[in-house]
Amino acid sequence: MFKVIVVDPISEEGLKSLTDHEQFEVDINTGLSESELINIIDSYDALIVRSQTQITPPILDAAKNLRVVARAGVGVDNIDINYATKQGILVINAPDGNTISATEHSMAMILSMARNIPEAHRSLQDGNWDRKKYRGTELYKKTLGVIGAGRIGLGVAKRAQSFGMNILAFDPYLSSDDAKRLEITRATVDEIAEQADFITVHTPLTPKTKGLVNEDFFNKAKPNLQIINVARGGIIDEDALIKALDEGKIEKAALDVFTEEPANNTPLTQHEKIIVTPHLGASTIEAQEKVAVSVANEIIDIFENNNVLHAVNAPQMSGEVEEELRPFVELSRTTGEVGIQLFEKGPRELKIKYHGEIALDDTSLITRQLVMGVLQQDLGDHVNLINALVLLNEQGVTYQIEKNSKKYGFSNYIELELVNKEHSIKIGSTVLNGYGPRIVRINDYPVDFKPEKHMLLIHHNDQPGIVGKMGQILGEHGINIASMHLGRHSIGGEALMVLSIDDEASEETIADLFAIEGFQSINKVELNQSL
């Protein structure tokens, strides 16, 4: 039985798949303070939020059993993503459930602003009949600047086109092909500032977008500019906005979002040239149901099938893809385990190479498995797919990835190199058709073995009789050899022996083996499990 807590008001109808599910127990407990949530969170496996509850480090610290934080909406700024990632807690969202509602709300804001609807409504209610004062502006043939051409930005662009507007858009991910197909002109932020009659922002709030629309921007703007923000407070610098409106540099603004919410204590909500709504972009029956359905179904899929569709802090994972990549996934974790045990000291850098067909795949899951293998030795179960790269960084270890679709002797080849100032170790691995996962290279030695739970890797001189002596000593210690592989550079030169044994070799056994003439070094490798 998995326990889920819902801490913000969310459509209960939309949560039905979860509340009706026999494997899940759902508690709806909204309006909790931080300390109230801290007191109860440790018994839950999943947490569902909207935008009100702040998911802070103290809550995540107390959440000892939490596997998933689900945001029933798009923006995840109320969740400390970095901290959740470090704690190995998956964060998911519902990125498209409220797109249509937020798009329509943006259009409503543009139209209300252009036609002075809220002011005219209030004036009429106050007993006036003032038709001159509330003369508006047509959208037809005007230019709309869209900053952030994602789901909502493009939705607004499409609707604005049906009003006969020309669209300028700025988004680093908008390709020229897409722009052409959508009949949108790609533009810089400055070009939008200089040419647009209306502007709408639809980016997330990030260090790059915070204050993207600022005093400098307003200085370049046309005096008739009307601007809206239904994305996140702070993308438009609020002080600069008030100044630009007061100085007549632009005409009007419409805001659904604010840097501080609830926005009860700000001149923005009282300004005569700004129309406001209290973060209503996603507040429709349909959107709230869709986001609830989305997070409820995804939580079930995560716990039942390990499928993650809308991960915010992890690669997308699906049981199916994982199944397809399973041999590589297990092989890579094992490769990391073998590598760190052979390396002995802490590496400062990991160099990961993907050669052959696998280089064309999304390898993020495999990279994380390699890193997990490396870290698990010291960090144990705390490391998982979510936090592996963060914890690696915290250990002061960098990593780089090289991909080359050319084959490297095998149709797929993964190489992990652990490096520090003194030395480096390379472990090459592959999945052989029909034979499964294999380690095929250790440094410059070609080898071919399936990693097993108890192994010994012995550097020795290639000389007659050495294998017999080793077998005899292991026999005397009651250890059976399951398999043995030899790799050497040249006859009589240095060689590497890889032994799989049925039981772990004791320190005493290793000392006796080490006494064999010609043995240079012995590494004991103990894996969490055999492949």
Ligand SMILES: NC(=O)c1ccc[n+]([C@@H]2O[C@H](COP(=O)([O-])OP(=O)(O)OC[C@H]3O[C@@H](n4cnc5c(N)ncnc54)[C@H](O)[C@@H]3O)[C@@H](O)[C@H]2O)c1
């Ligand atoms: N008011 C509401 O109730 C409400 C509802 C839904 C979404 N939102 C907010 O609306 C925003 C957009 O949501 P979406 O679903 O369209 O997201 P999205 O991810 O589909 O689109 C965001 C776009 O912003 C672009 N972008 C990122 N950084 C940029 C930058 N520096 N300059 C230009 N473009 C940049 C991205 O490339 C992406 O195309 C988010 O902030 C979301 O939280 C608000």
Ligand SMILES: O=C(O)CC[C@@H](O)C(=O)O
């Ligand atoms: O939950 C809400 O009402 C706000 C949602 C919206 O801001 C979002 O980013 O999805």
